[in-house]
Amino acid sequence: MDSDGGKGGIPSHILRRHCKRSRLSKKLFTSEDHFSTVLKNRFKFDTNLQIAAHGLSDEQKEFQKMAFDFAAHEMSPHMAEWDEKEIFPVETMRKAAQLGFGGIYVQPEVGGSGLSRLDTSVIFEALSTGCVSTTAYISIHNMCNWMIDTFGNTEQREKFCPELCTMDKFASYCLTEPGSGSDAASLLTTAKLEGDHYILNGSKAFISGGGDTDVYIVMCRTGGKGPKGISCVVVEKDTPGLSFGKKEKKVGWNSQPTRAVILEDCHVPVTNRLGQEGQGFNIAMRGLNGGRINIASCSLGAAHACVQLARDHLLVRKQFGEALSNNQFLQFKLAEMATKLVASRLLLREAAVALQESRSDAVSLCSMAKLFVTDECFNICNQALQMHGGYGYLKDYAVQQFVRDIRVHQILEGTNEVMRMIIARSLLSESG
Amino acid sequence: MSRVLVGVKRVIDYAVKIRVKPDQSGVVTDGVKHSMNPFCEIAVEEAVKLKEKKFIKEVVAVSCGPSQVTETIRTALAMGCDRGIHVEVSGKDYEAMGPLQISKIFAALAKKEEASLVILGKQAIDDDCNQTGQMTAALLDWPQGTFASEVTIDGETVKVVREIDGGLETIKISMPAVLTADLRLNTPRYATLPNIMKAKKKKIANMKPADLGVDMVSRVEVLRVDEPPTRLAGVKVETVDDLVAKLKANGTI
Numbered sequence: 195m196d197s198d199g200g201k202g203g204i205p206s207h208i209l210r211r212h213c214k215r216s217r218l219s220k221k222l223f224t225s226e227d228h229f230s231t232v233l234k235n236r237f238k239f240d241t242n243l244q245i246a247a248h249g250l251s252d253e254q255k256e257f258q259k260m261a262f263d264f265a266a267h268e269m270s271p272h273m274a275e276w277d278e279k280e281i282f283p284v285e286t287m288r289k290a291a292q293l294g295f296g297g298i299y300v301q302p303e304v305g306g307s308g309l310s311r312l313d314t315s316v317i318f319e320a321l322s323t324g325c326v327s328t329t330a331y332i333s334i335h336n337m338c339n340w341m342i343d344t345f346g347n348t349e350q351r352e353k354f355c356p357e358l359c360t361m362d363k364f365a366s367y368c369l370t371e372p373g374s375g376s377d378a379a380s381l382l383t384t385a386k387l388e389g390d391h392y393i394l395n396g397s398k399a400f401i402s403g404g405g406d407t408d409v410y411i412v413m414c415r416t417g418g419k420g421p422k423g424i425s426c427v428v429v430e431k432d433t434p435g436l437s438f439g440k441k442e443k444k445v446g447w448n449s450q451p452t453r454a455v456i457l458e459d460c461h462v463p464v465t466n467r468l469g470q471e472g473q474g475f476n477i478a479m480r481g482l483n484g485g486r487i488n489i490a491s492c493s494l495g496a497a498h499a500c501v502q503l504a505r506d507h508l509l510v511r512k513q514f515g516e517a518l519s520n521n522q523f524l525q526f527k528l529a530e531m532a533t534k535l536v537a538s539r540l541l542l543r544e545a546a547v548a549l550q551e552s553r554s555d556a557v558s559l560c561s562m563a564k565l566f567v568t569d570e571c572f573n574i575c576n577q578a579l580q581m582h583g584g585y586g587y588l589k590d591y592a593v594q595q596f597v598r599d600i601r602v603h604q605i606l607e608g609t610n611e612v613m614r615m616i617i618a619r620s621l622l623s624e625s626g
Numbered sequence: 627m628s629r630v631l632v633g634v635k636r637v638i639d640y641a642v643k644i645r646v647k648p649d650q651s652g653v654v655t656d657g658v659k660h661s662m663n664p665f666c667e668i669a670v671e672e673a674v675k676l677k678e679k680k681f682i683k684e685v686v687a688v689s690c691g692p693s694q695v696t697e698t699i700r701t702a703l704a705m706g707c708d709r710g711i712h713v714e715v716s717g718k719d720y721e722a723m724g725p726l727q728i729s730k731i732f733a734a735l736a737k738k739e740e741a742s743l744v745i746l747g748k749q750a751i752d753d754d755c756n757q758t759g760q761m762t763a764a765l766l767d768w769p770q771g772t773f774a775s776e777v778t779i780d781g782e783t784v785k786v787v788r789e790i791d792g793g794l795e796t797i798k799i800s801m802p803a804v805l806t807a808d809l810r811l812n813t814p815r816y817a818t819l820p821n822i823m824k825a826k827k828k829k830i831a832n833m834k835p836a837d838l839g840v841d842m843v844s845r846v847e848v849l850r851v852d853e854p855p856t857r858l859a860g861v862k863v864e865t866v867d868d869l870v871a872k873l874k875a876n877g878t879i
Contacts, residue, residue: 243659252697252700252826253822253823253826255697256700256701256704256817256822256825257819257822259661259701260704260816260817260819260822263816264816292818293816293817293818293819294818294819294820295819298819302820307819307820307823309819
């Protein structure tokens with residue numbers, strides 16, 4: 195609606211109470227449809243939101259408020275259309291970048307916002323209430339941006355980070371291959387050193403943003419077998435030898451394109467390698483710790499939204515002569531959903547703090563948080579759909595999109611089974 | 627060309643369902659989400675825009691109320707105001723506070739801060755008074771440009787396009803002046819993450835109405851607050867003839 199970074203506006207029925215009823219005034223009101231859509235998706239702020247703000251600093255509450263506003267005005271009204279038409283909302287994401295969302299935990303000297311992991315989690319949780327899929331992509335973009343910021347040298351940081359922070363350029367994270375998902379360290383994409391270039395050969399699967407993004411962080415094999423033979427290189431769009439598979443048709447996450455990334459004798463300058471040869475796997479995993487917090491935050495936002503939606507529906511829908519909210523089973527179910535939501539949020543925020551403080555239990559906590567939060571929040575959203583009855587199954591109602599969108603969070607960035615592997619390994623190791 | 631005072635009011639968020647207190651003395655505010663009055667947001671945006679266009683040097687955000695209003699001042703700072711003033715009013719004084727007291731405070735502050743403009747929202751969405759701007763101008767004996775949908779500064783005068791019942795009216799007033807913002811004046815910006823962080827370092831001064839020589843005694847006593855009558859269920863009729871018959875039967879026509 196606006197190109198200057200402004201808000202969508204206040205619903206017309208509220209404003210009409212406050213504005214003169216002139217014929218000219220009515221003509222000047224912008225379209226009814228936009229406002230009524232905003233209102234349909236607008237969440238009534240209440241105890242649920244107060245709990246989400248508990249324990250946050252004044253500054254974090256400001257970030258959260260601003261992110262909720264952005265989600266409600268700029269994302270929520272379009273969430274269904276982006277899903278149905280598979281639109282990659284570049285303009286909206288650039289608006290978000292103008293507010294600092296392109297490099298939330300990237301250093302300010304290269305254009306980032308320099309915030310903490312907890313700040314980031316709070317922000318993604320709020321944005322996700324507007325559109326899970328778009329927020330999830332923004333979080334992947336942030337992860338890639340951080341990897342260059344943290345492991346890149348000065349030239350690389352100055353070349354890539356500023357444009358990623360403004361989202362003039364978009365990024366993709368390329369680790370998974372057709373033959374290596376959970377067993378990521380067995381990846382086969384090779385990178386042979388020839389003079390001052392690596393020649394990359396191989397293919398990556400399920401790459402978010404693939405084909406529409408500009409900067410690809412590719413994990414490839416420069417050395418021997420296993421994790422120590424893997425390096426991390428930045429491949430730029432339009433490099434000869436870089437091509438893409440067909441756009442995948444997915445159950446959710448439809449506002450981001452997913453494609454295979456194909457590398458055929460793709461020449462990448464050695465100066466595009468992040469860190470040392472053999473450091474790539476470590477870089478990839480360090481990126482994922484934060485990525486897991488972010489994805490779990492997106493699940494949390496979806497669950498927050500769904501608890502509100504379910505609550506509102508129970509208050510309105512009547513059967514057997516009274517509102518569903520009088521039904522004890524549904525009351526108890528809603529209470530369980532809200533309880534699990536708060537428990538999830540607390541675990542996630544603890545993991546975020548552990549990560550930003552580089553605590554020794556950070557990796558384990560991030561895995562625990564990702565596992566618990568994505569599972570519990572999916573159940574919450576699924577329950578919310580059930581509470582809507584038949585209406586929950588219709589695309590007119592937002593709850594089904596939250597369910598479809600967060601289902602994949604239990605799978606990517608490390609399956610929840612792999613999360614259990616990481617936690618068990620930490621528990622059973624001699625130093626654990 | 628120096629300073630603009632902007633008033634920001636902390637009100638119950640527009641999306642909240644309002645409930646009347648059981649004792650009918652007012653509405654429930656405890657635990658209810660509050661935010662900046664939407665018309666105050668528009669006022670802040672206009673002031674910040676004027677500063678960006680270099681018509682003014684400094685924007686001061688002012689709010690009156692208990693400690694919670696500092697949140698509202700912080701939001702104004704995050705949108706681009708330079709500093710804030712918190713006029714502390716609490717308890718019974720706060721509950722009874724209305725446009726008369728606020729306008730006296732703003733008039734005193736405008737003189738103290740040597741402001742060239744005072745920009746307020748045209749009204750607050752809780753009391754819908756639409757009086758504070760006008761009263762402030764009267765107390766200062768300054769010209770007023772109310773219901774502004776367009777503001778242009780030209781040297782020592784301001785051209786204001788006002789929204790009125792018949793359409794739009796354009797006036798030219800000299801500064802210093804009081805302006806009140808209407809809906810279409812601008813679209814308020816989101817605070818950016820860097821600005822929210824910068825806002826933390828900006829100063830908010832504290833003062834009491836007494837420091838400005840303002841007495842907060844109210845001339846208005848609220849007797850009772852009632853909810854509007856519940857909307858009765860409608861009746862569906864089959865044909866136009868039925869409709870006419872029913873309207874005749876209940877005396878409407």
